[in-house]
Amino acid sequence: MSASSPTATPGATTPSGREQRDARRAKAQGNPWLTLVAVALGVMMVGLDGTVVGVANPTIAADLDASLSGLQWVTNGYLLALAVLLILGGKLGDRFGRKKVFVIGIAGFALTSLGCALSPDIGTLIVFRVLQGVAGALLMPNTLALIRSAFPPAELNRAVGIWGGSSALAVASGPIIGGLLVEHVSWESIFLLNLPLGLLAMVVALAWVKESKDEGHTGSFDVPGVGLLSGGLFLVVWALIKAQDKGWGSAYVLLFALAGVVVLGLFVLREHRAEDPLLPLDIFRERSVWAGTLLVVVGFFALFGVLFFIGLYLQNTHGYSPVQTGVRMLPLTAMFVVSAPLGGWMTETYGPRPPLILGMVLLVVAFFGLSQLEVDTSYNGQWPYFLIIGLSFGLVIVSTTQAILGNVPVERGGVAGGLQSTAQQLGGVLGTAVFGSIIASKVTSSLGDELASRNVPGPVAAIVDKAGELVSQGVSPVDAEKAPQSLIAGIAQASGGTPSPQLTASIRDASYATFIDGLHAAMYVGVGLAVVAAVLGLLVSRGRELEDDEVAGA
Template sequence: MNATSAVAARPAAGRDNPWLTLAAVALGVMMVGLDGTVVGVANPTIAADLDASLAGLQWVTNGYLLALAVLLIVGGKLGDRFGRKKVFVIGIVGFAVTSLLCALSTSIGMLVFARVLQGVAGALLMPNTLALLRAAFPPAELNRAVGIWGGSSALAVASGPIVGGLLVEHVSWESIFLLNLPLGLIAALVTMRWVRESKDETHVGSFDLPGVALLSGGLFLLIWGVIKAQDHGWGSAYVIGFGAAGLLTLVLFVLREARAKEPLLPLDLFRNRSLSAGVVLVVTGFFALFGILFFIGLYLQNVHGYSPVETGVRLLPLTATFTVSAPLGGLLTEKFGPRVPLCLGMLILAGCFLGLTGLEVDTGYGGQWPFYLLIGIAMGLVIVASTEAIVGNAPVERGGLAGGLQSTANQLGGVLGTAVLGSVIVSGVGSALAGNLADAGVPAETAGVIEGKTELIAQGVAPISPDMPASLAQAVTDASFQSFMEGLHTAMYVSAGLAFLSALIALLCSRGHGGGDGVAVHV
């Protein structure tokens, strides 16, 4: 960017403030983080109040995730093209308005529709938070700012289950969505008053609409297939068909981008080894983390019998530690570059996943919390360092695009982790259940019925009925829980292997220089 355009892009002195920019974007990511965790706590109440089926309830989450995942890169590109501040404010206001629509929903269909719109607004909001930070802070302070940004998100995630539980219990499930209205108002006002506008001043020409359609369509088809694998099985024609269609569409997207004059996602970004490795590490890190956390939540609630709020409290060593480890990750990345904290974080994750294979049905909390604490430390290092590897190695004028790429990798990893590891657990339960039922002395006739409820047992639920004798119900419960634990152990071995592989990939990462491939770009 030349000096003239840089001066033109900067508003009058005194209007822009890096730390108020950080405050505004932190409120934005807190809205998104808080919304995800409080909805999980409210699901049973929403189901009862809106008479929702399990599939309908799942789409309250999946509809949001799908819209968010397929549009994040588009949201970042819109910020680069039309102004990151402008698109961020639109996203903030849109998120608040759609939160109000969620609270006003009178049917599960209306709530799912509102959540999809909320995902669209989140896709405008999230990628531009990192781009605004990149434009506001000098390189020497950027990693510290990103660490605080990550800590803000972690604070929302940590407090979400507790805040949500209190609101649902003492107010209503609608109140968890209304919480976004004051947060959104403050963030929008601060942004409009004190945040400096920035965009890609070098852009000329039209927006790549065919690229938008191909990328969004390809990601949608791929993620849809992954989500539906739980219902149809990974080897089904349904899942294979959607997966193949998604991959083919993404190949067409790559071919389109290679020839487009103004591509949506310039492929030359991936010539930077650190950026490419950073994207892979975000996917693998969140694959392992979200996949395991989803089922640890089931373990705590269904096997140990904790309420959602009690589960949230017991996961505080992970989530609350993240509020400290994210800024720590920023300091380590600033001092050593991304390679050291990424390798260290992935190795800690691998060790924790291996350690958690020792969990049993009756393992007390004292045998759990140290692993949750270490996972929180590791993820703080990984998230901040991988952000530096991606955003720090992209040119400044492509900051929104790089932020969208990072956020897309985040969502993609989470969706894949939950779905893939879910199938691993279902398979593990199916392999172990017959033997465990026989060992527990369950009669063959009853065992045959129980073996048909593998997916329920894979959630940590024992399929007992009120008319079962107490001794038989106990035997079925013991066999079901033991089978769930064996499936969970298999998923943790898979996650540990993936984390070890990610530690090797992290060796490819190096410190960003602001312009990608070592070419400094000044704003």
């Protein structure tokens, strides 16, 4: 017998081929770096989705004949679903297995992305965006937990840094990737991009990610709390968006707003009495936690509000193509890569208060600068404010992580991280909803006067005045490429034939001037919010020192 040949031991049983394959599969599963690949692909899908849609909004509106409120729900439906289900998604992973819930989230995100791409109308697109948010809430909270279970402590921070960097890269490159796809392929392709990413993430996860769960997890999922939180937020956001055409003081808007406040009040009562609440309210007894949460909301309010409406301004009013828009928004998104480490250094050196206050002061400067934009403002008058917002954003997000997580006990770090993530999505919802309502209200109240001041004939002005939803997106009703042909035909008929170049120019100038006035009003509201937030920054304190993976994870 050869020396290399195995020697049979009396009484031993030779493993079968199937047992050997199972042993090899078990050994392969749990590969930490392949686990990192799978979860990085997952967060890249979600990160890309957060910024590519902003560039595609004008094209989606034109192709699906969408109103401003419809476009807002494309963003807000996704963010709302993500906001109210993130904590639940983490609890489901703890109970049933993080790999299992992560893979379900990846599959759901890819399939709902396909649904978005195949949507024949804006209503269908909104439904699939909401479902996409649900899938994202299953995917996102389990990514960091999988990394923590796969990597030894010595390599964990490095892995979390790569994980966070992949998300930052996706966010920063989103506008350019979105612009290229929208301009050279179609708006549907921005959603189809998730299919190969999702398929690859699923294959890697199923083959090489090891399952993990909290074996001692016996708590409830607080389904009533989830229902009350989602219902209350939906009613409030619905009221904000409907204020665009109903008016801020209308009974309709006030009724829905009041109903939303009542339902959120019931949510607070439910959480106060629940044995295992979705959001334990006692963590808000610490001043830095509630102040930091509000500051996160303001930071994301600014980010999503500006991304949404500056995207409309750059394409519809300023005339940039989708690719040009993506490139010109790069100072905002790419600055995250610089501002986040800077925020980390400042927070570690001086505590969270100085970078928070500095970040909010920078937001004041940026909002005020954007309030001076005009139709013909050159790019040199735009990009410094985009860059300032990106700088401010990184300072605020890292320092609020310390303010929130550092002021709760270690064992409640998961709840605090979920609170911060929920506040981020909620801020994005409020940014698009509030800014949109302000702009639309300004258009409704001022468009007729602007048309009259330019001597647009009454019959023509009456038709243009009914196109306020279009003007609220920065589109001129005489723009043959973006305005409905029925509207252009109506204007021609009211003017007794083809409108003269002078009349066309008057309608265009009035429309753009009204949109810009609304944009200015929205930016001034942003100035006020940032000033209040800077004062709130005085209330936060450092708390306990955070581990590196806590900072990167949040």
